[in-house]
Amino acid sequence: xxxxxxxxxxxxxxxxxxxxxxxxxxxxxxxxxxxxxxxxxxxxxxxxxxxxxxxxxxxxxxxxxxxxxxxxxxxxxxxxxxxxxxxxxxxxxxxxxxxxxxxxxxxxxxxxxxxxxxxxxxxxxxxxxxxxx
Numbered sequence: 001x002x003x004x005x006x007x008x009x010x011x012x013x014x015x016x017x018x019x020x021x022x023x024x025x026x027x028x029x030x031x032x033x034x035x036x037x038x039x040x041x042x043x044x045x046x047x048x049x050x051x052x053x054x055x056x057x058x059x060x061x062x063x064x065x066x067x068x069x070x071x072x073x074x075x076x077x078x079x080x081x082x083x084x085x086x087x088x089x090x091x092x093x094x095x096x097x098x099x100x101x102x103x104x105x106x107x108x109x110x111x112x113x114x115x116x117x118x119x120x121x122x123x124x125x126x127x128x129x130x131x132x133x
Contacts, residue, residue: 018067021063021066021067024059024063025060025063028056028059028060028063029060031056032053032056035049035052035053035056036053047090048087048090048091051083051086051087051090052087054083055080055083055084055087058076058079058080058083059080061076062076062077062080074118075115075118075119078111078114078115078118079115081111082108082111082112082115085104085107085108085111086108088104089101089104089105089108
């Protein structure tokens, strides 16, 4: 029974995984199209629009990396979160009180520090080469 699960269960999960990756990719491409059409309709490109397109690009890069390598580097979602916080700060700074601006800035700083810690850990404490992780 265990061999049967390993044979068909794993294949079924991989099929579902690839299907979800395709759905994420299509949804991201649709969002990119809608954003570009909105920029054409407004006849202007603002920094918030570019940052949003950059977020979409990072999502596509993350999906491509995951499909290619089979692993999701934890730094990629953190990069996306940092850009999302920067976009939020840029677009809504005038409407925010000082404490909210400070909280968003500190959150971005904590995420940036997290990337540094993860990268340091990868360089100084790498996984063994024979690991299946």
